[in-house]
Each structure stands twice: as structure tokens, then as C-alpha cells.
Amino acid sequence: MTAEVCMMNRLAVVLAADSATTVSRWVNGEKEERYFKGANKIFQLSDHYPVGLMIFDSADILQVPWETVVKCFRAHLEKKPFNTVEEYAQELFSYLSDNPRFFPESVQTDQLLRPVRSEIFGWLAQSKEAEAAGGNQRDRLDQIIAERREVLDALEMSPCLGQELAEKIVVDHREAIEKTIADLVSYFECDPPSDIAAAVETAFLQVLKHPEDHLSTTGLVVCGFGDHEIFPAMVEYVSCGIVAGKHLHIKKSEKALDHDNPAWLSAFAQTEMTDTFNLGLSYPMYAQLMITVTENLAEFASQVATASGGEIAAIDDLDSLVQGAKDKIGSAVLPIPMKPPLCSEMIAPPVSGMISPPV
Known part of the structure; x- marks a missing residue:
């Protein structure tokens, strides 16, 4: 289980992640995955500016560890600044493309x-x-x-x-x-x-x-302060590797603080712990609760019909009635829709890092 958190306020960005990671490889035409509990998932993207990178899912891109890629990218970047966090991400993607040294x-x-x-x-x-x-x-x-x-x-x-x-x-x-x-x-x-x-x-x-x-993927969370950004920003991508010399990436979400939004907190990969912290229960618990409610509602309807002398089979839309009642109960328990977790890796001791603007 991979659990990662990004928290921002107007002064700083805090990244936290467990230290478990997955490395994939192909052996005799079959995909093998190995798990490690001492991996680094949080990196400083620049040696001179407050911008960081957090990864989840696969720890490598075409068998090259992301840690190696980021270290070389920092050397490539030197003291070059970019106006926004988004531009730092795009510079990283350009560095990955057309790079036969890393990706033959x-x-x-x-x-x-x-x-x-x-x-x-x-x-x-x-x-x-x-x-x-x-x-x-x-x-x-x-x-x-x-x-x-x-x-x-x-x-x-x-x-x-x-x-x-x-x-x-x-x-x-x-x-x-x-x-x-x-x-x-x-x-x-x-x-x-x-x-x-x-x-x-x-x-x-x-x-x-x-x-x-279809391709091996890595979640990328780039966050911090661009050169022209007063408040911190975050952008999340999925990296799908390199095809024909081009880095394939898909933007998933982004967030920038401003004068009206002073703080922000979000989880990535496995979200059960933060869901429990923020909402009071995790997705698996909520899903099990709704299953139990549905099963018992149908049984309760049958008992009411029997006790009243009616025929439960005479109700043509019993399933929709049960579903409607379940939805009302679910909304009352948790007004905010929940998403299922994405990973099932082993949890490991957490690591964290803080990114703040230069004084």
C-alpha cells in the first residue's frame, strides 16, 4: 500500500510518503514485480529553487530508477529558474524525451x-x-x-x-x-x-x-514555488514511459493557492488513511457499509410484505426502491462521494519533506 500526502499553505509545501515501492521487470516474457521498503519517493527537483517531486506506483521508468533520473535532471537544470511549477514539470518531460542515454x-x-x-x-x-x-x-x-x-x-x-x-x-x-x-x-x-x-x-x-x-506507469506530483508564483502550486501527472523518443504523460489534477484559498491537503495513491482522517471512514469501510445496507433493506422489505399479508413479488421495481433508499442512507452517512483506492502494496515507515520559498 502506497500512501502519500501533499499539504500546502501560503508559506510552505509538505510532502509525506511511506517508503515502500514497486519495481517491475520482464523475465522470459512475464512481468515480475518486486517490493522494497526503503525507497525514496520524495526528491528536490532543483538544487537552487523550492520545487519538489513525489512519485508513486512504479519506482522506475523503462528500468531506469526515477531517483537516478532526478539527480541527473538537477545537474542539467543547474541554476535555471522557471516561472511556474507547471513549467518545471514540462522541462523534466522535455529532458526525458529524445534521451537515448537513458532510454535506448x-x-x-x-x-x-x-x-x-x-x-x-x-x-x-x-x-x-x-x-x-x-x-x-x-x-x-x-x-x-x-x-x-x-x-x-x-x-x-x-x-x-x-x-x-x-x-x-x-x-x-x-x-x-x-x-x-x-x-x-x-x-x-x-x-x-x-x-x-x-x-x-x-x-x-x-x-x-x-x-x-497498457504501459508501465508512475504517478508524478510536482509542487513548490515557481519563480513568479507568490503562493505554492501543485500539478499531478501520470508518466507512461517513452515511446518513439517522446515521454508520454497525462495531466490528472492541479492546484494553486491564492488570496482566497489559504491551504490545501490531498492524498495520492492509497487514500484510506487520509479519508479516515478527513471524513471519518475509509472507502473499504464505506463500501462494506453500503453492501450491508442493501442486503438488509431487501430482506426488510420482504419481511414487511409478509407481515402485512402482501406479496413481495408484486413489487415490480423492488431493486430500484432498495437502491434509492440505499443512496439516501449513503448520502446521509457521507455527503462527499468517495473513490476506491488504487494500490495494494505493503505499507512501510513514512518519510516526509518540506518545501518553502527562499527567505
Whole structure:
């Protein structure tokens, strides 16, 4: 379990995190994860200015530890200031892009092709299931690809890549994925897609338009004081690694204090402890409470109907009535909607750091 907190007021920023972390690697085609309880998750992003970085989820990016990346970035940055915290984050992302010293092309290619191959494997497996049920395997395969492509065409390409670079990626690696399709067709003893080229493009688009779901990710929280910021600010991203020399990142949230907002507190990754502190209970407790309420409401309705001589089966919308009552109880217990936790790692002793503007 990873638990991290960012707290800001007009004077300073405090970051706190447990020291457990996850390192992922691939061995013989299978993903392995190792857990460490002595990792550093909080870094000073500049040696000269009050800006920090906190990480969660994976501790490395393409097998390079974030700690190593940040140390080298600080040396690269030297005494260069930026007006906002957002600009510090963008400078870090620019440093990660087009950096073969850290991320050789072969490593980038391996990270990309692995989930593309996995996607195609899944399609063929689904089409074989249809054949086992008496359907036509190729027709089902073509249907799966067409439905997936229809959804993908409606989505915008990540601005980190752009449409032109995405098309180049498909062209550069088309032959490797066509070979994968041939190998998998032989493995499954089935027919290939009717349109191989469309299948290859669709598989790549599935990964490139949903990088957070297919590539190794790290949560990044950049916070502190930009050179032109009177009060502190925070911006949260998800890093999805490096593809074709470009760092893929997705902005998740941001917060800047001002004259009307003097303080702010938020948790990242596992939020159970801060939810309990702020709201009085955590998500798992709240979820279990709502399950118990739902089960007992249905039983209570049945008992009332029986005691009154009525027929519970005569109530057509019993489920919606129970759901409505449950929602009212849930809102009364906790007016603020809760989100489920994101991680399930082992907790370790906390570490913390404070970032404040220069005097």
C-alpha cells in the first residue's frame, strides 16, 4: 500500500510518503514485480529553487530508477529558474524525451511492442471462444477488430505523440507485428484477420490512445514555488514511459493557492488513511457499509410484505426502491462521494519533506 500526502499553505509545501515501492521487470516474457521498503519517493527537483517531486506506483521508468533520473535532471537544470511549477514539470518531460542515454531505442521498442502483441493475443483468444461455441472464428475476429477501431477512431491521439508520429510508429513496426500475427495464428490454429493491415493499426492505436492502461506507469506530483508564483502550486501527472523518443504523460489534477484559498491537503495513491482522517471512514469501510445496507433493506422489505399479508413479488421495481433508499442512507452517512483506492502494496515507515520559498 502506497500512501502519500501533499499539504500546502501560503508559506510552505509538505510532502509525506511511506517508503515502500514497486519495481517491475520482464523475465522470459512475464512481468515480475518486486517490493522494497526503503525507497525514496520524495526528491528536490532543483538544487537552487523550492520545487519538489513525489512519485508513486512504479519506482522506475523503462528500468531506469526515477531517483537516478532526478539527480541527473538537477545537474542539467543547474541554476535555471522557471516561472511556474507547471513549467518545471514540462522541462523534466522535455529532458526525458529524445534521451537515448537513458532510454535506448531497443528498450523503447520492447516496451511498446509487448502490449501490442498482448492485444492481438487477446483478440485471437476471444475469436477461438466464439468458434468453440459454434460460431465462425474469423467473422468474430473481424467483428472484434472493427468494434475496437470504431471506438478508437473517435478518440484524439495523445498530444505527446501527435498523429504524424503515431502513423510513423505503425509503419516502422508493422513487419514485426505482422510476424506476431502469423505466429499466433499458428499457435491458435485459426484463421488470421481478413485485413491484416487494419488489425496491426488497430492494435497500435489501442496502446497509443490508452497508454495508461497498457504501459508501465508512475504517478508524478510536482509542487513548490515557481519563480513568479507568490503562493505554492501543485500539478499531478501520470508518466507512461517513452515511446518513439517522446515521454508520454497525462495531466490528472492541479492546484494553486491564492488570496482566497489559504491551504490545501490531498492524498495520492492509497487514500484510506487520509479519508479516515478527513471524513471519518475509509472507502473499504464505506463500501462494506453500503453492501450491508442493501442486503438488509431487501430482506426488510420482504419481511414487511409478509407481515402485512402482501406479496413481495408484486413489487415490480423492488431493486430500484432498495437502491434509492440505499443512496439516501449513503448520502446521509457521507455527503462527499468517495473513490476506491488504487494500490495494494505493503505499507512501510513514512518519510516526509518540506518545501518553502527562499527567505
